[in-house]
Amino acid sequence: MIWSIKDIDELLQKHIAYRESCLNLIASENYSSPTVRNYLTSDFGNRYGCYVTLKPEEREYRGNKFIHEFEIATQKLVGEVFKATYVDLRPIGGHMAGVATVLGLLSPGDLVFEIHLKDWGHGLVGPMRTVSHFNQTIRVDSIPFDEDRMVDLDNLLKMIHEQKPKMIIFGGSGMLFPEPIKEVKAIAQQEGIILAHDSSHVTGLIAGGVFPNPLDEGVDVMFGSTHKSFPGPQGGFIASRNLELFEKIGNTLASALVTSHHLNRLPALAVAMLEMKKFGRAYGEQVIKNSKALGKAMEECGFKVVGARKGYSETHLILVDVREFGGGKKVSLQLEEANILCSDDFGQLDNEIRIGTAEVTRRGMKEAEMKQIAELIKRVIIDKEDIAGVAKDVSNYARMYLGCEYSL
The missing domain is CATH 3.90.1150.10 (Aspartate Aminotransferase, domain 1)
Incomplete structure (x- = not known):
């Protein structure tokens, strides 16, 4: 039971001592630097960042002129690191960024290919369909894999020809090897298929230039989180080079899914981005x-x-x-x-x-x-x-x- 500040401190110290005694091999976690952690305590955490419109400078909320300036600068920094023209930092998690992408770009009855949970997918569209409205409007099938946990390209191309999906979402939580995005891009363009990439697990490796950048490979939208291989604060982002798709996703994200977007993470995220630029x-x-x-x-x-x-x-x-x-x-x-x-x-x-x-x-x-x-x-x-x-x-x-x- 928590009755005092002392109780809070004691529980936190127990957690810290425990984690320092563990070998943490959880792939969805990382250790943020003391500098990143220190920036989570800024005054931004007490402020309400208006969520409407993609452009912070056009959002109507009083007292935020420097918050807007900071968010715009951080968008540019994230865009530079991930080689994206357009960046949205309003998702407060990678999953929310994915939900906004799916809902913003699909019409009722559209079919999505994604990685199934059994193949270490993130389970984006599948779990969304536990909500009755989505179950009635979104169809889903699974990207095939071989025994080495690589995408089975031949079977995937066959599925695309036969089923004509509207969207293919690459990326998962058990990603061992790069995916055949370039090989799928030609047919995707021909058939009008949107290619998306859930980069949550590999954002740190993409930022470091040691894993193929999905945007360079040909995806239309890249989304993900900033706290797995990327050693930043918990949060999400959406990045693209396609303004039309980017605007559709952003207008779906807010205010339907996000109101306040937890501004305290932005300074910490900016520091983590600078760390990735350097190291x-x-x-x-x-x-x-x-x-x-x-x-x-x-x-x-x-x-x-x-x-x-x-x-x-x-x-x-x-x-x-x-x-x-x-x-x-x-x-x-x-x-x-x-x-x-x-x-x-x-x-x-x-x-x-x-x-x-x-x-x-x-x-x-x-x-x-x-x-x-x-x-x-x-x-x-x-x-x-x-x-x-x-x-x-x-x-x-x-x-x-x-x-x-x-x-x-």
Whole structure:
């Protein structure tokens, strides 16, 4: 129970001490620098940023002239980093940015192709259809994948010819390798198909120039979050080079989905963008090196790593098939007991765990440390050592890496 400031401080300190004793391998999380975190406390957090119109300078809300100036400058900075002509920072999360994209660009009865949850998709349109109105107006089918978790291009092209979707949404939460956007672009243009990319997981790698920029590859709209491989504050964005589509999405986003858009995150986001401009390539390259090294080390320890034939990963994560050890939920819970944090596959097939390298990379770990991490996981899952003993070793190891590299 919280009765006082002391109670709040004690609970927060417990959380900080706990997390500092853990190896955080959750691919949807990252460690923001102290500088980024400090900027979350600005006076912007007490202000109400009017949401109407795409242009901040035209929004009618009193006392916001410098907030408008700051938002415009941050839009330009984000556009520079992601090579986008138009940027909207009003989504307060990547999922909201995706919902606005779908609702803004589709008509009743349109068909969408997206990545299914069982293939580590974000589950955008599928879950939207649990709302009866959307279930009656939006149709959805799943992008096919092969055994290496790469898009099955031949089958996807066949589906496009046969079903004529209105929109294809690439990008997911288990993305190991770049997708065949260029190969799909020609038929998309011919058939009038909108290509979108949910970049939430790879925004940091795109910013660093180590993962293909979806806008360069040919997508019409890129949307995502700013707190996964991108080490910024929690929030979302929409980016495009197509003004017509951008305006449709923006007019749907606000005021139907967003009113106040949590202005306190904008200064922190700007700092994180500056960090990526300066350190993004070095950071991104090390993230991918660490993913490959961890995949190799996990395989050498006796685990089945998805995509091993293709080099394990070209992103910030690896996927490990753990069916022989009881499934993803069981394994992830055992690892959590040992202070090793990762994700299971959210109650879908329960086949895999997802392991991310973004935060441990920011903390200063490199390829040699990935071998140590794989060995610690092996001690829990394969060797079945006493979990309390492994947890103690993990805590001691994690506390050796409490810095924050690639930061201002």
